[in-house]
Amino acid sequence: MASSNESPDYTYAHAHGTVMVLAWMLFAPTGIFFARYGRFLHIGIRRKILGEMLWFQAHRLALSVAALATLLGFFLILVQTKSTWVDVNTGGKLFYAHSIMGVLIVCFSMTQVWMALFRCHPESKFRFIYNWMHRITGIAAFILSTPTIFVVTYGLPYNHNGFVAILSIWTAWVVIIMVIFEVLHHGWKPARQPSKTQYKIRQTASGLPGTDQQQNEGTIVESEELDNNTVNKMKFILLSVHVIVSIALAIALIVLIWSDG
Template sequence: MSSNNTAPDFTLGRAHGTVMVFSWILFASTGVLFARYGRSIRLNKQKQLLGEDIWFQVHRFSLVLAVIGTLLGFFLILGQAQGQWVDQIVDGNYMFAHSILGAIIVGCALIQAWMALFRCHPDSPFRFIFNWVHRTTGMLAFILSVPTIFLVVYVLLQYHDGFVAIMSLWSAWIVIIFIVFEVVEYRFRLKSSRIEIEKSKGRSDRQSNDEHSSSAMNEQQDQTNGHGYFNKLKIILFLLNFCFAISLVIPLVVLIWKQA
């Protein structure tokens, strides 16, 4: 005879947390960072991979996984709740707020997927509208993902301190990595602008005097070395973010599945 005191099964809820953590801490952060800072990335002096720019391939692959994971997580939690929306009185303010922010994130993910499928041609006069809506929607969802996860942390009593510590580290890290990338990108653009000015001057000089051919070669070498330095630095930062995200996602998932 079955007992009425059997503890509820939260397997679907744990699975929901798992795919959402992977989607927004690992995949979304990788996709967002590559879209903003990875456009100059080259591997073995190659800018393209399988016919597309490397940054775009990584951006698209990462965010496709993030969207798929988000939709999967949404259906998992619907299954856990048996299709019922969170009740603010019964489940509390934290879970109700989590459900609202989660719905906004799912909506943003669907909008991003729709826009990606039907985006206009890069040469279209309306392309700037797509670019701004795409960036705004993506950044809104990514930023909201942090408080959305934090809200769940406050209702998980087991290993509460561990959850808070991990999410605090992630919140601090994502601010730091964006600041570091902004500094690197600013210096890269400054260096590129200076090199372009020197190249323009070099071309003018060569038109009047062929003796400057050796200096032009030196300028080209300086350009290659300068871009190579920033290229390596960016790759290191991308790998660092990926490794740091993994190092937080794994213990976070372990704690999720250890919940009673």
């Protein structure tokens, strides 16, 4: 029997915070970024891994891990609280708000898994419904994840300044990296043009002399390939930097979660 003055054990709560931080600061945003900005990524001339597009494999893996971690985190906090709901009077308004938003995130995550498992064929006339529902549900969960973490860490009685600083840096980083990606994705174009040699190589490979219009189209395609190679490298660098920053901030936050005195 534990003595009455023994401090409560928050191991499961700390484990809950750990897996949720990894899910929504590392895996979820990485998976979203691959789907949004990585659809034309390639390694050399290879665009597929194990029969699927590179971006899709990374997207599916990262979001699957995020969904599993979210479900695990939900079960961990149920163990900690002995399956009782947070009382707004005894638990505090911040923890109560965290519980509501957390349940919404779990529901969004499980809905994503269900939709992905039973999605219609890409050529189906109803595919656009799945695409928009998939986007809306995923973005809603990700947007909600940041205030959910903010709320609970703001209510913790320890390491308050550290939590706020790390989460503020994280929020700023996500905004910055998304702005850079959007500029690169829509507005950045290299100024260089393909040389005549590059065009002749392409024309010889096609085996068709073509009309003037076809020759111009060949030049445009070649130019787009050069653009894609340049942008491809930049996107790989940005995604790598994002993963490194996410891991560093997630580890810092996890250390604070477990250092409760």
